[in-house]
Amino acid sequence: MTDEECGEVYEVLSAYISNAGLQWVIEQVDEAIILGRLVDVPIKEQGSARTATYAIVQEATAPDALNKRSKPKYIQQIKDYTNCERLTMLLDALELAIVRSDALEQAVFKLLSPAQENIRIEFVPERRNDRGFILEKPETDRLAPLRTELFDKIERLKKEINAN
Amino acid sequence: MPISPQNMQLLNDLNSALGPAVAPSVSAASAENDVFEVYIFGLVLEAARREGATITYQDVHGNTGVTNLIFRTSPSYISTTTQAYTHAIISFPNKPELEAHVGIYVAGKSNVQHECDVAVVDRAEAQSARATGSLPRSLRVLFSAECKFYSSTPGIHLGRGFLGLSKDLSRVCYLVLNISSTSIERLLSQHLKHRCRERVHPIDQHSVDLLLHSFCSEFREYKRS
Numbered sequence: 386m387t388d389e390e391c392g393e394v395y396e397v398l399s400a401y402i403s404n405a406g407l408q409w410v411i412e413q414v415d416e417a418i419i420l421g422r423l424v425d426v427p428i429k430e431q432g433s434a435r436t437a438t439y440a441i442v443q444e445a446t447a448p449d450a451l452n453k454r455s456k457p458k459y460i461q462q463i464k465d466y467t468n469c470e471r472l473t474m475l476l477d478a479l480e481l482a483i484v485r486s487d488a489l490e491q492a493v494f495k496l497l498s499p500a501q502e503n504i505r506i507e508f509v510p511e512r513r514n515d516r517g518f519i520l521e522k523p524e525t526d527r528l529a530p531l532r533t534e535l536f537d538k539i540e541r542l543k544k545e546i547n548a549n
Numbered sequence: 550m551p552i553s554p555q556n557m558q559l560l561n562d563l564n565s566a567l568g569p570a571v572a573p574s575v576s577a578a579s580a581e582n583d584v585f586e587v588y589i590f591g592l593v594l595e596a597a598r599r600e601g602a603t604i605t606y607q608d609v610h611g612n613t614g615v616t617n618l619i620f621r622t623s624p625s626y627i628s629t630t631t632q633a634y635t636h637a638i639i640s641f642p643n644k645p646e647l648e649a650h651v652g653i654y655v656a657g658k659s660n661v662q663h664e665c666d667v668a669v670v671d672r673a674e675a676q677s678a679r680a681t682g683s684l685p686r687s688l689r690v691l692f693s694a695e696c697k698f699y700s701s702t703p704g705i706h707l708g709r710g711f712l713g714l715s716k717d718l719s720r721v722c723y724l725v726l727n728i729s730s731t732s733i734e735r736l737l738s739q740h741l742k743h744r745c746r747e748r749v750h751p752i753d754q755h756s757v758d759l760l761l762h763s764f765c766s767e768f769r770e771y772k773r774s
Contacts, residue, residue: 478701497590
């Protein structure tokens with residue numbers, strides 16, 4: 386997949402995710418994209434930052450520098466993500482938020498009831514107008530294969546991104 | 550460049566699989582964060598068990614042995630009785646009992662009200678707070694955790710906010726993230742009392758073990774005191 390096509394796919398996927406009621410996932414990814422990626426760059430190479438204004442964030446040192454006197458100076462630069470990286474971030478976020486929630490919920494049941502009693506976990510708002518929800522193991526178990534299917538689709542799309 | 554038919558098909562397949570996989574527990578960031586808080590609450594209980602404690606669930610009305618566990622979706626007072634919110638009683642032999650709570654307000658050193666996503670409180674203090682409708686004092690909070698679930702790397706503002714909160718709390722405070730954030734970890738590495746634990750999620754057992762180890766150390770320290 387070319388970087389340009391990744392940009393197009395990102396837009397379509399965002400719409401799908403939003404339609405599924407997961408606008409919060411897009412918002413969190415967008416926030417991370419706006420912040421950009423901080424990379425340690427030797428001072429001599431600092432010309433490729435997003436903009437000169439953002440170039441120098443703080444001084445850092447190379448992690449593997451052993452000798453203080455010869456230690457190269459590094460700065461942190463903000464780099465923009467490519468379209469392919471953005472798409473990968475969105476797919477990773479979807480995987481973490483939806484697919485991996487199975488592991489989180491199963492762990493909650495195990496930790497709260499090591500003896501495997503049939504517990505029910507309710508999240509109840511104090512205010513009457515707010516919405517709560519219930520976690521029940523049978524429901525988590527029912528969703529598991531659906532989450533796995535989604536994981537397979539995410540992986541297939543990731544492979545296409547990396548194929549280029 | 551338009552999307553190739555092959556990739557459009559992949560997108561549509563993903564879209565078809567997406568809807569059925571979405572549960573109420575993931576439909577909002579706040580819901581996923583609520584589950585994450587209870588997960589960390591569970592790790593606190595697991596650490597206490599490993600250190601020899603027995604755990605009993607109790608609701609705010611004093612009913613013990615409950616199997617329908619009710620948790621808050623937003624912070625509230627420990628004395629709140631509008632819902633039968635659940636807490637755990639942590640009992641170590643020959644030590645005063647503790648209570649673990651999710652989403653309660655405590656009074657900081659400045660006497661300002663702060664929310665603790667997960668807090669382990671001296672039981673006598675918790676009982677007194679319930680009886681009098683007051684806030685547990687942070688001095689009587691053995692340790693607390695600020696829990697943050699993000700689907701993508703959060704900004705440094707999270708670390709700054711946590712520093713502000715934890716400075717007013719008397720005891721050790723953990724910032725627990727489900728995801729990696731180098732900048733927050735760097736910021737908090739300078740502060741011994743305010744600890745950051747990243748990538749805490751069942752899919753990263755090493756990070757979970759590190760946090761469990763930290764919680765165990767808190768309880769060991771308590772047993773020695």
